[in-house]
Amino acid sequence: MSNNLDLSDRRFGYILTAPTVLIITLVILFPICFSLISSFFDYTLINKSFNDFIGIDNYINSFKDEQLFNSIFVTIYFVILVVLLEFILGFFIALLLNSITRFKSIYYFILLLPLLINPIVVGLIWRMFLHPQLGIFNYLLSLINIEPVNWLGDPQMAFITIIFVDIWHQVSFMIILLLAGLSAIPKEPYEAAKSDGANIYECFIHITLPYMRPVIVVTILIRLIFAIKTYDLVYIMTKGGPGDSTDLISYYIYRSAFISLNLGEAAAMSLILLVIIIIITIPLFKYMNRLD
Amino acid sequence: MKKSILKILSHLILIIFSLIIILPLLWILRNSFTNKLNAYKIPPEFSPIIFDNYIEIFSKYPFDSYFINSFVVAFGTTIISLPLAAFIAYAFAKFNTGGKQLRLFLLSTQMIPPIIIVLPIFSIYLSLNLLNTYLGLIIAHITIILPFLSWMLISFYSRDIFMIEAAARSDGATRFQALYLICLPLIAPGLIAAGLLGFILSWNEFIFVLILSGKATSTLPIGLSTLSTHRGVEIALLAAATTLTVLPALILLPFIKKYLIKGLSLGALK
């Protein structure tokens, strides 16, 4: 038996949901469809028309493009290193923070600061510090007799520098989420384990880690997906260089579109990136689904 | 005994860690108040506090218009997104409208690298004459802010709130009256926190404005990046501009601290 009240419940839900869904569909799905279409045309900033259908040429060109593969590899290295290092450091700091009570809110406040600063500012700040001659960093190193380092001028060093700066900027994200998870673990299991004679290490392995597993998985997956989006830092600090050592995929797509002006090929690359993102996102969603 | 050594060691590590985070920020603050030469000096020298740099970025560079642009875009984005997010979050929490699929769809939009969306938007805006307009930037920013706020607000609608809403319904309120007279005032702390966070996100956003704005609508991050490339590195000026850009977020931080986790974890963690 259908029911009027149920119906009006549902209708009210739809009325409240509709504007957002409509806007999001219009401003996200529509552009993606537009990308899809333009990726099959010779569509450039100079020739902005859908006259020259070229089939999958843009995709073929993308797959032939060594620079694209370079940027994908750079991105993979970057993402893995950044997430791994941030996780290890973040978990360590979170454990320390969870073990103390004094000054906790001061530390917490300080580590929230970087999260609210935009990457452009972060990049600028560190560019000033790391300037080979004018930066204070090399001066501080000279105080302990270390030769000046060309932080952003050397390909390998630049890659490491970008990773360091990203850690400085984003490790707080890991700390905050992991700390939230840690503080939600009940006290009783620890007390029981201690009375059973377990030491700190055993407590960590047998209580902390199992309790934290869902939090760890979600935190790492979210951070992973966000790390793939990294763009601003490279834009302001290295412009993808020196050479192509820090040419992250988002930045490379931007370059193709606005420096080589080939919007069609950039669209094709965007969609390749989108597929990669979707593949990574599915396990996150599956996991979050299970948590509910 | 062993315990207190461990405690001291923990604090020592945390202090070093905090210093690594905060010293660069303090150094920038210091540089913003020095004269131009002193800012370059290595090793650093003592320098009296002056405000010349702040005056100069407004007099010689259009930082006033960057400021206004940033504010208009961030404010416009938040004002439009917040009520819509409050509505959809209500529908999710109460009726589970659209089920999990719709919620995950909304979340998935957060996973898409902005570069993928901004290129076609650029082409579309070009033909709609929306490039270099406030409206264009606000619409683009809504794509980031709206799903984010929607997710963040879901968990603010608790069972207790729906109970009080039920009382209002039996008191004779229509669905809509119960929503805006009872539910929305009750989640006001959440709305404020979400609004502030949305504002900061939009304020900090770079890639959309880089590609979609022009001279008339450039926001602070664009201003900063052009300032940094114009004439080499003008450390003192850049420091002043940076300080001003970061300031609003730092002022707002104490008000949103409590709710940041909910926002950052996209609601995946409580």
Added chain:
Amino acid sequence: MQKIEIKNLSKTYNKNIVAVNNISFEIDDKDFFVLLGPSGCGKSTTLRLIGGLENCTQGNIILGDKDITNLDPKDRDLAFVFQNYALYPHMNVRKNLSFALKLKKTSPKIIESKISEVSKLLKINEVLERKPSELSGGQRQRVALGRALVRNPKAFLLDEPLSNLDARLRAIMRTELIKIHKNLKRTFIYVTHDQVEAMTMANKICIMNKGVILQIGSPKDVYENPNCLFVANFLANPLNNIIKTEIKIDNNNILFKKINLLINSENFNFNITNNEIYFSIRPEHIYLDKRPDTIKIDSKIEVLENLGHETIVCTKIKDTNEIIYFRDSKNNRFKPGEDISIYFDLKKMLYFDINTELRLIEVK
């Protein structure tokens, strides 16, 4: 005039959890109608269905001669009082009270007079400017009640309104509710799991369990004539003696094996299909002296619970493991371990079928 009729009402959650299962009953105008049952029995759901806070899966709700099943709650003209009060925390008491009237666009003058009338009645006129968080539990409860009273609705729906109060306040509020009901001359539908509330306030009790109605009747009726074991067991303070026993009938006597009780079959006119039954006898129907129609049982005192005005005596029937409780109006009369004789009132013993748990009907 405003009879409420519930016809074949059902509520199913998530397609398989049945909260209310095809129930039907009528509530007369001006009744104090109590829905009584353990938690999870569907009584609150029933009330929420009547109030329109939830949608029923099946059935009809008729108020007067109007079918209100699918009506929006705001159009039903029924006032709800919630267990945790559900006051509007962001409004002061005055605004809480006037909220419904303002929605109805009542003139400020009438609102003002209504509020002062109700707040005086409920003794909350001193706290009108306070926020709910600044009130005591008892005051919050009164405001919740007041919010319903100002509306002058067709009926009041009260969902365990006293359960968050301490015992003393609860007793006071019980009396006040009875007074209010008398003065208002309106229908009250009251949900509770507390049988004392039900017995003292109701003029009709409806006992529910597992989503179905077991019995409806006056407090006296359901207490003295429970139609099934559950009702006999649930409506008992502090408890009812219920014993499951095998019986043996020979000629003129019936033996209750479990407690070695032999009674004359004159006192037992039932058709038995099974040689096992439940029987119940309330503590107050066990005497310490011989009276007409009683039967003597020997027992040994186990525990004494002194309640001040009376003593609950827990005693073990001789040569068995069965424990029987009874009331003694005098204190400190016995000691544990003492042997005593008690007398069961044969006219008050009730018998229930072992399978259906329904009351056995006397054969005349």
